[in-house]
Amino acid sequence: MLSERRLEVLRAIVQDYVGTEEPVGSKALTERHQLGVSPATVRNDMAVLEDEGFIAQPHTSAGRIPTDKGYRLFVDKLAGVKPLSSPERRAIQNFLDGAVDLDDVVGRTVRLLAQLTRQVAVVQYPSLTRSTVRHVELLSLAPARLMLVLITDTGRVEQRMIDCPAPFGEASLADLRARLNSRVVGRRFADVPQLVRELPESFDSEDRGTVSTVLSTLLETLVEETEERLMIGGTSNLTRFGHDFPVMIRPVLEALEEQVVLLKLLGEATDSAMTVRIGHENAHEGLTSTSVVAVGYGSGDEAVAKLGVVGPTRMDYPGTMGAVRAVARYVGQILAES
Amino acid sequence: MLSERRLEVLRAIVQDYVGTEEPVGSKALTERHQLGVSPATVRNDMAVLEDEGFIAQPHTSAGRIPTDKGYRLFVDKLAGVKPLSSPERRAIQNFLDGAVDLDDVVGRTVRLLAQLTRQVAVVQYPSLTRSTVRHVELLSLAPARLMLVLITDTGRVEQRMIDCPAPFGEASLADLRARLNSRVVGRRFADVPQLVRELPESFDSEDRGTVSTVLSTLLETLVEETEERLMIGGTSNLTRFGHDFPVMIRPVLEALEEQVVLLKLLGEATDSAMTVRIGHENAHEGLTSTSVVAVGYGSGDEAVAKLGVVGPTRMDYPGTMGAVRAVARYVGQILAES
DNA sequence: ACTGGCACTCGGACGCACCGAGTGCCAACA
DNA sequence: TGTTGGCACTCGGTGCGTCCGAGTGCCAGT
Numbered sequence A, B: 001m002l003s004e005r006r007l008e009v010l011r012a013i014v015q016d017y018v019g020t021e022e023p024v025g026s027k028a029l030t031e032r033h034q035l036g037v038s039p040a041t042v043r044n045d046m047a048v049l050e051d052e053g054f055i056a057q058p059h060t061s062a063g064r065i066p067t068d069k070g071y072r073l074f075v076d077k078l079a080g081v082k083p084l085s086s087p088e089r090r091a092i093q094n095f096l097d098g099a100v101d102l103d104d105v106v107g108r109t110v111r112l113l114a115q116l117t118r119q120v121a122v123v124q125y126p127s128l129t130r131s132t133v134r135h136v137e138l139l140s141l142a143p144a145r146l147m148l149v150l151i152t153d154t155g156r157v158e159q160r161m162i163d164c165p166a167p168f169g170e171a172s173l174a175d176l177r178a179r180l181n182s183r184v185v186g187r188r189f190a191d192v193p194q195l196v197r198e199l200p201e202s203f204d205s206e207d208r209g210t211v212s213t214v215l216s217t218l219l220e221t222l223v224e225e226t227e228e229r230l231m232i233g234g235t236s237n238l239t240r241f242g243h244d245f246p247v248m249i250r251p252v253l254e255a256l257e258e259q260v261v262l263l264k265l266l267g268e269a270t271d272s273a274m275t276v277r278i279g280h281e282n283a284h285e286g287l288t289s290t291s292v293v294a295v296g297y298g299s300g301d302e303a304v305a306k307l308g309v310v311g312p313t314r315m316d317y318p319g320t321m322g323a324v325r326a327v328a329r330y331v332g333q334i335l336a337e338s
Numbered sequence C: 001a002c003t004g005g006c007a008c009t010c011g012g013a014c015g016c017a018c019c020g021a022g023t024g025c026c027a028a029c030a
Numbered sequence D: 001t002g003t004t005g006g007c008a009c010t011c012g013g014t015g016c017g018t019c020c021g022a023g024t025g026c027c028a029g030t
Helices: A004-020 A026-032 A039-051 A068-078 A086-097 A102-117 A170-184 A189-195 A205-221 A235-240 A245-257 A259-267 A317-337 B004-020 B026-032 B039-051 B068-078 B086-097 B102-117 B170-184 B189-195 B205-221 B235-240 B245-257 B259-267 B317-337
Strands: A120-124 A133-142 A145-152 A157-163 A230-233 A275-278 A290-297 A305-312 B120-124 B133-142 B145-152 B157-163 B230-233 B275-278 B290-297 B305-312
Touching: A004 A026, A004 A039, A004 A068, A026 A039, A068 A275, A068 A317, A086 A102, A086 A317, A102 A120, A102 A230, A102 A305, A102 A317, A120 A235, A120 A245, A120 A259, A133 A170, A133 B133, A133 B145, A145 A205, A145 B133, A145 B145, A157 A205, A157 B157, A170 A189, A170 A205, A189 A205, A230 A259, A235 A245, A235 B245, A245 A259, A245 B235, A259 A290, A259 A305, A290 A317, A305 A317, B004 B026, B004 B039, B004 B068, B026 B039, B068 B275, B068 B317, B086 B102, B086 B317, B102 B120, B102 B230, B102 B305, B102 B317, B120 B235, B120 B245, B120 B259, B133 B170, B145 B205, B157 B205, B170 B189, B170 B205, B189 B205, B230 B259, B235 B245, B245 B259, B259 B290, B259 B305, B290 B317, B305 B317
Parallel strands: none
Antiparallel strands: A120 A230, A120 A305, A133 A145, A145 A157, A275 A290, A290 A305, B120 B230, B120 B305, B133 B145, B145 B157, B275 B290, B290 B305
């Protein structure tokens, strides 16, 4: 039931407010946009928009600012995704291409995203369970000491020390390594538990204990929620927030330091499409005045992890979404190549 | 030459200022410390301390605050290192003991240190070049694709993808792996370059190119300055700084995001003893109103990396130094055990 | 349905006076 | 010589009253 023009007014308010960070009034609006109507008309429209809950007045005699609901409408109906300029695209590619290993890829991605959006960037490492096994290595470091190394197709490498219940011969080790790999290489980590279930039974009783220990360590490593890692960056961009600092950024910094919170935040994003969570849509209360733009990325069609940015609700949604989408694509490519 | 009592006055000023965050006057000083003299006398002493540059007045009619020089004297002569309480010690041990791999150790250490000192914590990963080789693994992922995995005695694991100039047989691979390990295991990474120099010459000409490629990748991984990694945490503690926020923490957050800056900062610390850099003693200009307390840690007697905290010059030096030292010791133990 | 006009609101900026913590100096004292 | 109490002075912070103007809601007119 909002007329076309009213939507136009809302769009104008969002754009102006994002630009100036100040409440926008009817007069300023008509001056800066070609709405074809007078300030009085705009005032009427604003009154309606306010009734509907899309905008609000911080003070009786001030201009309007968008509410979370207003931003939501803006993102859903009024804004596109702004594609990056081609120099930007080239810069991304150059920057990511130099990466030498997965840590490097993730680190560069975080910095890139933070710089591009001028906001806080969050990048999740490719999930183990959603990746496929490239190789499982077992190294003997001491007679009863093994190191387990898992390598995914996305380049992620996890290692665990294992203390064996009994010494484990070099022959048994080679045997276990070979059998393990023949079963799991190329499979998804999520399927590994089933694939190795009866493996211990085929070993001599003296080795069985060690094999079980190895396998249980392997399975522990794959527990979802635990195996997730992430990297954040660009926190200094928080200082651009508002002038009412401390109270604003303290909870955000605190939330960002809790991996659990961040993982949940990213987890809420749908796998495929880009997800935008605005203000109070975020469950965590430290983040009620921030928005999260996140999207999955992967080496193939399936997402192996997510990345995104956290910024004030008053952000440039089209631009941010464009940057996030573009970076996710390039990272996917890089991973596929490695 | 400052008399004993003047030093006592300085100590009192530092302690009070650190506690209250407010300039301290002569009256308040005599009330809160048993100096045995009247405010008037303290005023005279303060005038001298100010002449000597140890304290300063923010405004003509305000109390005094310590200068960097004042803190320096305090740290060098007046303050000890406050040992942790035994519950604290136990908490540290419990917290660190659950770590499952090196990333986990470093991550927990950062959180621990941040929580203990209520400041920003920085922990460097054990340097490759200063560690010894536990194992070098070469995996064949595709006919002309290898993965190189380096494992240190501190638990650090680095991996690199290698595209070979020519296919590399399984036999040659096993050969190279064996020869490589027999030369370098147990040696310091810093010595590896010499130890592998003439290795390619002992291979068939068809494999020589690949071997060289592997070795040069290995050496690249060991380049100092590049191989250093670190983790930071506790940035939300910055919000406790002062009330003149934005201007204060912006440059600090920016500095913290530049690994180079941080590495240089830690690098300036002496290896063995604890180093305290106060305010302008830090070269980086974003950090001129912060202090850095850092110390080396290692699995043996030798430091393999450094850790420390960054906080306002107005910090609790004895407590901070105590926490940093204690954490460094425990981390060293943990690494030695793994 | 839109527009111009008008009275009203209220937050922010400005000016001013006051208060009090803190200082420096000095004369007196041990 | 070092310490002390007394005293005049400084100056940042706070509270208060005023003023200004952007912005609003409403209404009558087109």
